[in-house]
Amino acid sequence: MTTGGDGTTFTSAEGRVALGPSTPSFEVQDPAGAHDLEVELEARTLPDGQAEVRGRLVNRGAMAVAVERLTLLHTSTLRVGEDPRRWRIYRNGYQSWSGTWTIGVDERDRDLPTAFARTGATDARHPAPTGRGHVRSDALSAVSDATSGDALAVGFTTLADAFVFVEVRAPAGAPPELSAWVDLDGTVLAAGEATPWFAVRLAAVSGNRTAGTNALRRVAEAAGAAMDARGIDRPHPGGWCSWYFYFTKVTEADVLDNLAVLAGDGRDGPVFGCEYVMVDDGHQAAIGDWLTTNEKFPSGMGEVARRITAEGFDAGIWWAPFLASARSHVAGDHPEWLVRDERGRPILGLLNPGWGLTTPMRVLDTTHPEVVAHLTHVAATIGHEWGYAIQKLDFLYAAALPGVRHDAGATRAQALRRGLEAVRAGAGEDAFLLGCGCPLGPAVGVVDAMRIGADVTPSWTSLLGRTVGRNRHGLATFHALLNTLTRSVLDGAWFLDDPDCLMVRDTDTKLTEDEVRLLATVFGMTDGMLVLSDRLDRLSPARRAMVAQTRALAGGRPEVVDLFERALPEVLVSRHPDGRVDVGLLNLDDQPRAGVVDLARLGLGDRAAAASALTEYWTARRVEVRGTLMDLGPLPRHSARVLRLEA
Numbered sequence: 001m002t003t004g005g006d007g008t009t010f011t012s013a014e015g016r017v018a019l020g021p022s023t024p025s026f027e028v029q030d031p032a033g034a035h036d037l038e039v040e041l042e043a044r045t046l047p048d049g050q051a052e053v054r055g056r057l058v059n060r061g062a063m064a065v066a067v068e069r070l071t072l073l074h075t076s077t078l079r080v081g082e083d084p085r086r087w088r089i090y091r092n093g094y095q096s097w098s099g100t101w102t103i104g105v106d107e108r109d110r111d112l113p114t115a116f117a118r119t120g121a122t123d124a125r126h127p128a129p130t131g132r133g134h135v136r137s138d139a140l141s142a143v144s145d146a147t148s149g150d151a152l153a154v155g156f157t158t159l160a161d162a163f164v165f166v167e168v169r170a171p172a173g174a175p176p177e178l179s180a181w182v183d184l185d186g187t188v189l190a191a192g193e194a195t196p197w198f199a200v201r202l203a204a205v206s207g208n209r210t211a212g213t214n215a216l217r218r219v220a221e222a223a224g225a226a227m228d229a230r231g232i233d234r235p236h237p238g239g240w241c242s243w244y245f246y247f248t249k250v251t252e253a254d255v256l257d258n259l260a261v262l263a264g265d266g267r268d269g270p271v272f273g274c275e276y277v278m279v280d281d282g283h284q285a286a287i288g289d290w291l292t293t294n295e296k297f298p299s300g301m302g303e304v305a306r307r308i309t310a311e312g313f314d315a316g317i318w319w320a321p322f323l324a325s326a327r328s329h330v331a332g333d334h335p336e337w338l339v340r341d342e343r344g345r346p347i348l349g350l351l352n353p354g355w356g357l358t359t360p361m362r363v364l365d366t367t368h369p370e371v372v373a374h375l376t377h378v379a380a381t382i383g384h385e386w387g388y389a390i391q392k393l394d395f396l397y398a399a400a401l402p403g404v405r406h407d408a409g410a411t412r413a414q415a416l417r418r419g420l421e422a423v424r425a426g427a428g429e430d431a432f433l434l435g436c437g438c439p440l441g442p443a444v445g446v447v448d449a450m451r452i453g454a455d456v457t458p459s460w461t462s463l464l465g466r467t468v469g470r471n472r473h474g475l476a477t478f479h480a481l482l483n484t485l486t487r488s489v490l491d492g493a494w495f496l497d498d499p500d501c502l503m504v505r506d507t508d509t510k511l512t513e514d515e516v517r518l519l520a521t522v523f524g525m526t527d528g529m530l531v532l533s534d535r536l537d538r539l540s541p542a543r544r545a546m547v548a549q550t551r552a553l554a555g556g557r558p559e560v561v562d563l564f565e566r567a568l569p570e571v572l573v574s575r576h577p578d579g580r581v582d583v584g585l586l587n588l589d590d591q592p593r594a595g596v597v598d599l600a601r602l603g604l605g606d607r608a609a610a611a612s613a614l615t616e617y618w619t620a621r622r623v624e625v626r627g628t629l630m631d632l633g634p635l636p637r638h639s640a641r642v643l644r645l646e647a
Helices: 115-120 211-226 243-249 252-265 300-309 329-333 369-386 396-400 411-428 463-469 477-486 513-525 541-553 604-611
Strands: 016-019 024-028 039-044 050-057 063-076 079-080 088-091 102-103 133-137 138-144 150-156 165-167 177-189 196-204 239-241 276-279 282-287 287-294 314-317 322-324 361-363 390-392 432-435 449-451 494-500 556-561 572-574 581-587 593-598 624-628 630-637 639-643
Touching: 016 150, 016 196, 024 039, 024 581, 050 063, 050 133, 063 196, 079 150, 088 133, 088 211, 088 624, 102 477, 133 138, 138 165, 138 211, 150 177, 150 211, 165 239, 165 361, 165 449, 211 300, 239 314, 243 624, 252 276, 252 300, 252 630, 276 300, 276 390, 287 369, 300 314, 300 369, 314 369, 322 329, 322 449, 361 396, 369 390, 411 432, 432 463, 477 513, 513 541, 513 572, 513 581, 513 639, 581 593, 581 630
Parallel strands: 239 276, 276 314, 314 390, 390 432, 432 449, 449 494
Antiparallel strands: 016 079, 024 063, 039 050, 050 196, 063 177, 088 102, 088 138, 133 165, 138 150, 150 196, 165 177, 282 287, 322 361, 556 572, 572 581, 581 639, 593 630, 624 630
């Protein structure tokens, strides 16, 4: 890309992608008030053809000014490919559970949150746009014309100090608009003060149907490099988690029973291959009182960790550092630690049926020095005294909820990051931190791995998600699968992806065999963390074999081929270091479809020509070969087929 003379116009080398002219702007809380604010802007072209815009807001006047928004890019001149009517736009959700997908210009964002979703899954300050072709995406986005093979990705590389957005409007009959802006949360700039520098990366890709995915990956990697992302060169750890079979009823005996099964297989065993054992929600005396264990764990959590490590596994534990039950000792003894509203009342962090709907969850103020010390102490006790090498941190969005804090000048993103840094300080640099329910950007560089989708469930969809929720964030296997595909570009760029747990059991579940195999296909081929959550001694031999098969799918470089072609991706390709290629045909839809793939369109025509006989991975059934067309048979609703092409 090249920059124009004003530093705000960008054109790809092929000339098929263009943006500009663009102008910066800002919004203040009192538009009628006197101020002397200036946007300092820098633009440069990078050696790899990408471009970057950096900017900050400086108060040149004598009066303090409260600032709401800084816009680094805004243009109504946007060209990607040949026809905006063919565009699909990438929409990254606010936090771990938030739906992520691509939207056509004739479609509306299907994010219709309830009050619960607004509390957790979406940004309370910025509800989703309702117009057709209007997309607001957190941190990064891409516009792609998959037919022509052209794409433009735009993403922030500065994610620690504020929530940042890329917004695209492509209304029918009007020029499309693109903007990249920073939510400054009413930051007060005193005379002579300036905001931090914020930077936006632009990447154009042309020439193939995966241009959108490739462009997204480039800007994501740029952000990871700028934020010192962790876990990039580490393998994805696999393990067992108590949650999806035992939920909050888990006991010490349950954990040890499953540990015994894992010990029989071994840490690198042929079936399970688990490296750690995770005790999820259900061990604590109360939400917030994390160092007090309930009666279901009579030996104490330190002894449970010792038993796990004695068998050769790492010990993992779940906690929600920024929440405290209204009935907890932490909330009762330290009311000054709580985030409050403008009237001085503690804000609501959550009402969780599993914790009692009559007991509200309060939010700890992570800008309060005593809270910071408390979080560091808890994390250090869990990690160093008890012996848990892995800490799963849940409901992290709470630290970023709007409210009145000890440090009134901190943005919500800064409050969240300070809390995460306090946990990291206590856990230590060698600890493995897994984030969940977390706004993604401010966590990059602090956590090692991140949940990237909604909770899986022992059912395809949930009644709550279909009816009460009316949203794409509800707890459901479908939502988890979709996000695993759409956020696979973040894996190894921002953190290690955690798609949530794999359930393969054929009892105590509403998932069909096809749905379990689809879950295993996506989780294996996308090569994120692979965590089991079944009662292991009840697994049938066939389902144990499915676990081993899932592990054998991992280790490749995944590519969601048609991410920018349809709402529900259907083709997933994984290329392995030894030269073999797995082609997954997916059907996330409620209707059956044909399982035919043209390997020539995937750049694998030579593999088809060389194949004398091929089989489907899961069933070992012979695949019909017609030139470069492979017919894997009909795909029922919620199913998958995998074609393995050897080196």
